[in-house]
Amino acid sequence: MKLERVDLVDIRQFAGKQSIVFSTDPNHKITLVHGPNTSGKTTLLNAVYWCFYGNFLAGFNEPERLKSEQSKGEEYSVEVRFEHRAKHYIARRGARSQPDQADLTVLEQLPNGQLNPHPQPELLVGSILPETLAAFFFFAGEMIMKGLSTGAYQKGATDAIRSVLGLKLAEQAIEDLKDIRKKKQKELQTLSAGTDLARVSTELGEAEHYVETRTEQLLAQRSLITQLEVEKRDVFDKLRGIESSSTLQQRRDKIEAQLTQAKRTLDNAMTARQEIISETGTALFLAESAKQASDFINDAVTKKRIPSPFDKTFVQDILKSQLCVCERPVLPGSSEYRAIASLINSATDETSIRRALAVRGISERVSLVAGEAGKTFNRIVTQLTNAQEQVEGLEQEHARIRDLLQKHEAQNVRELENQLEGVESTLRDLIVNKQKTDDEIESKKLEIARLRTELDRAQAASPQVEEVRTGLELIEALISSLEAELKAVETQGIVRITNALNRVVGNSTRQKYSAEVTREYAIKLFKSENGEGKRPVLVLSSGERRLLDLCFVSALVSVCRDRESEINSILLPGAVAPLMVDAPFGELDPEYQALAVNTMMDLSDQLILMLSKTHRTPEVDKTIRPFIGNEYLLIGYHPGPAMGASSVQIDVAGRVYEQMIYDADENWTEIRAIKGAK
Amino acid sequence: MEIDPQKIREALRRILEVERDHIFGAKTGSPTARRRELERELDRVLTDLMRKNNA
Numbered sequence: 001m002k003l004e005r006v007d008l009v010d011i012r013q014f015a016g017k018q019s020i021v022f023s024t025d026p027n028h029k030i031t032l033v034h035g036p037n038t039s040g041k042t043t044l045l046n047a048v049y050w051c052f053y054g055n056f057l058a059g060f061n062e063p064e065r066l067k068s069e070q071s072k073g074e075e076y077s078v079e080v081r082f083e084h085r086a087k088h089y090i091a092r093r094g095a096r097s098q099p100d101q102a103d104l105t106v107l108e109q110l111p112n113g114q115l116n117p118h119p120q121p122e123l124l125v126g127s128i129l130p131e132t133l134a135a136f137f138f139f140a141g142e143m144i145m146k147g148l149s150t151g152a153y154q155k156g157a158t159d160a161i162r163s164v165l166g167l168k169l170a171e172q173a174i175e176d177l178k179d180i181r182k183k184k185q186k187e188l189q190t191l192s193a194g195t196d197l198a199r200v201s202t203e204l205g206e207a208e209h210y211v212e213t214r215t216e217q218l219l220a221q222r223s224l225i226t227q228l229e230v231e232k233r234d235v236f237d238k239l240r241g242i243e244s245s246s247t248l249q250q251r252r253d254k255i256e257a258q259l260t261q262a263k264r265t266l267d268n269a270m271t272a273r274q275e276i277i278s279e280t281g282t283a284l285f286l287a288e289s290a291k292q293a294s295d296f297i298n299d300a301v302t303k304k305r306i307p308s309p310f311d312k313t314f315v316q317d318i319l320k321s322q323l324c325v326c327e328r329p330v331l332p333g334s335s336e337y338r339a340i341a342s343l344i345n346s347a348t349d350e351t352s353i354r355r356a357l358a359v360r361g362i363s364e365r366v367s368l369v370a371g372e373a374g375k376t377f378n379r380i381v382t383q384l385t386n387a388q389e390q391v392e393g394l395e396q397e398h399a400r401i402r403d404l405l406q407k408h409e410a411q412n413v414r415e416l417e418n419q420l421e422g423v424e425s426t427l428r429d430l431i432v433n434k435q436k437t438d439d440e441i442e443s444k445k446l447e448i449a450r451l452r453t454e455l456d457r458a459q460a461a462s463p464q465v466e467e468v469r470t471g472l473e474l475i476e477a478l479i480s481s482l483e484a485e486l487k488a489v490e491t492q493g494i495v496r497i498t499n500a501l502n503r504v505v506g507n508s509t510r511q512k513y514s515a516e517v518t519r520e521y522a523i524k525l526f527k528s529e530n531g532e533g534k535r536p537v538l539v540l541s542s543g544e545r546r547l548l549d550l551c552f553v554s555a556l557v558s559v560c561r562d563r564e565s566e567i568n569s570i571l572l573p574g575a576v577a578p579l580m581v582d583a584p585f586g587e588l589d590p591e592y593q594a595l596a597v598n599t600m601m602d603l604s605d606q607l608i609l610m611l612s613k614t615h616r617t618p619e620v621d622k623t624i625r626p627f628i629g630n631e632y633l634l635i636g637y638h639p640g641p642a643m644g645a646s647s648v649q650i651d652v653a654g655r656v657y658e659q660m661i662y663d664a665d666e667n668w669t670e671i672r673a674i675k676g677a678k
Numbered sequence: 679m680e681i682d683p684q685k686i687r688e689a690l691r692r693i694l695e696v697e698r699d700h701i702f703g704a705k706t707g708s709p710t711a712r713r714r715e716l717e718r719e720l721d722r723v724l725t726d727l728m729r730k731n732n733a
Contacts, residue, residue: 123699173697176713180720470681470731471724477686478693570694 001128001577002606003048004081004088008671010071011078012043013636015668020044022578022608023629023676024083029601030627031676033610035634036648036659040669041610042140044634045582049138051078051093053131054104057140066099070666077102084128090115091125129577132163136556137575140582158521164556165493166563166571170486173570174479178212181475188468197458197465204451207444214441221434226522228427233536235420245405245413252401259394266387272380280373287370294363297356315343485570493559494519500562501555505548507599513537515551523552543589550584550596557603578606585615594619601627613650625653630676633657637664681727689723 003022008014022031035041046060056063067076077094088109095102106121118124129137162168185205192198239249283290318340322330330336405417498517505515505525514534516524525548526534537544563574579600585593597620600607609624631652641662648660652674693716700712 169694169697173693176697176709176716177693179713180717183717467724467728470727471720474681474686474689474720474724474727477681478690481686481690570690572698 001084007079010068010076013669015070018671028629031608031630033632039634047078137577138580169572170570200455262390269384283369290363290366297360500558504551504554579604580608582610594623635670692719
């Protein structure tokens with residue numbers, strides 16, 4: 001998409017009809033608009049946005065007063081001509097009353113010159129550049145996602161990343177499917193009222209609702225934990241930056257790192273102890289009995305009771321045949337018969353020998369396992385004790401540092417430390433609550449699985465019930481499928497945005513910074529200096545913050561562009577659109593301004609820059625001058641006298657222009673072309 | 679009942695089409711209208727599933 005022209009009719013300070021023709025020349029891709037503060041740069045940006053979407057960008061003041069106070073007509077409007085994939089369109093939004101009651105029309109300019117109204121103008125605009133993405137292409141530097149890279153960024157950054165990855169489509173679908181599922185569950189309850197099925201369905205519905213609600217709470221808890229962690233790091237960084245507390249804070253940094261490691265070792269040892277108990281606990285418990293059994297059998301073997309000198313079958317054969325091996329008769333009732341019969345009790349057969357030997361084998365194995373387990377158990381207990389001692393020692397040292405900082409002579413240090421204690425206390429409670437929520441959700445999920453099995457059994461063979469149930473199964477399958485795909489796409493997408501962010505950060509900052517987007521959508525900035533390796537930048541200066549904001553938006557735009565040609569049915573498409581930027585460089589260090597503008601040029605086929613004098617530094621002007629196609633001035637007309645106000649002048653390519661005219665008939669702003677289309 | 683994965687894919691495609699239409703043409707349909715349309719799509723798939731199952 002490329003913007004060709006905008007025509008404003010009675011929009012705020014732009015009285016009457018005024019126009020800007022945008023440069024579409026790929027070699028001169030910049031259209032530059034110079035305007036002092038309050039001359040209407042933000043209005044211009046919002047006029048284009050309003051034309052497309054009927055809304056305004058965040059921070060645009062008094063949008064209801066869009067109509068010019070000097071207007072002599074009834075209607076005010078914005079018309080934007082643009083090109084997309086070799087087709088030319090005219091989008092127009094005009095209103096007679098409030099701006100939110102204005103309709104959009106889009107005309108397609110056919111090659112024969114005819115204008116063809118598009119039947120669904122919103123659909124067309126939305127398919128070229130969805131509104132969820134437009135905020136990254138049309139943005140005001142002063143207002144851009146305020147605090148994106150600070151502790152308050154979480155929601156803004158999360159929404160931005162999810163929009164750029166196109167996840168909103170699938171998320172909306174999941175939400176809708178869950179809503180329909182609830183409806184179907186109610187239907188099923190009505191159909192099976194009074195039966196066991198009704199009870200199970202109700203319980204299942206309640207359990208699922210519980211999981212949904214608790215999951216929402218879990219997400220909120222996670223987000224809050226991330227925010228508090230950022231806040232904690234902010235305080236750490238401030239304490240590190242104060243000379244009198246710096247050494248103590250650095251000591252605490254080390255203690256915290258060691259404590260994390262020690263707690264991990266302690267956790268591992270506890271897990272190992274748990275595992276060894278569950279795997280070999282029975283052997284340990286039976287070890288003594290096994291030893292006794294083994295000793296008993298070994299003793300019997302030693303005393304030749306096992307195996308016995310008499311075979312049971314051999315003795316039985318003699319008694320049965322009533323004839324001894326020495327061929328003497330063995331008659332029942334005789335003393336010989338009784339003597340031989342008494343041998344039966346001490347005689348053994350093959351089975352009893354096998355059993356006795358098996359018992360001995362098992363007993364010996366149990367003793368062996370118990371012996372080994374005992375050694376391992378003792379080793380783990382030693383590890384556990386050591387880790388516990390280490391954790392306790394580190395915690396004492398940690399508490400000592402806290403105490404020193406709380407009693408510090410400098411008031412600001414004491415205040416920071418007390419603030420930190422509050423944050424950490426809330427954080428601890430939150431982490432416990434989060435774990436509790438996690439456990440409750442898991443336990444409820446098990447209950448859901450059990451209820452589903454029960455529901456299956458309780459299902460009557462009624463065709464109506466069967467149909468609703470199949471419908472529910474279909475919805476479940478759709479939700480699972482979408483969630484699984486979404487998760488995969490999200491994971492890949494975060495890697496992609498991190499890569500893009502690092503490319504942009506690398507290009508814009510001469511490799512001193514690098515950035516990372518975490519799985520929780522937190523953006524972390526790192527700085528490498530004097531070959532010391534990278535360290536996290538926890539407190540950003542306003543310049544660094546603006547730089548990170550710009551880099552982040554640039555990375556998002558870059559991913560949007562890359563995704564434009566991708567086809568993925570579960571995602572919203574990406575987009576290629578012009579960057580229209582109002583005052584982006586305000587708080588950037590001069591060395592970064594030119595780099596930032598270069599980054600923007602790399603990212604867009606068309607760049608519309610609106611700059612005041614303070615943003616147009618010599619570095620910026622030098623960088624962009626060769627690429628400017630069209631150039632405009634916003635000239636303010638003021639009805640009163642100058643009253644001592646100094647003149648507002650601007651020097652453009654060696655020529656000086658007045659940007660404020662006093663003693664004018666009316667208060668308005670003129671858009672005057674000074675280069676390119678006039 | 680075992681649902682044919684092909685049917686799930688087909689239903690998914692239709693649902694996303696409806697969502698896409700409604701997101702891009704945000705002014706043309708309320709959430710209720712969107713969900714009603716989704717339900718109709720699901721019912722179509724379901725009717726087909728039941729017919730095949732009974733055949």
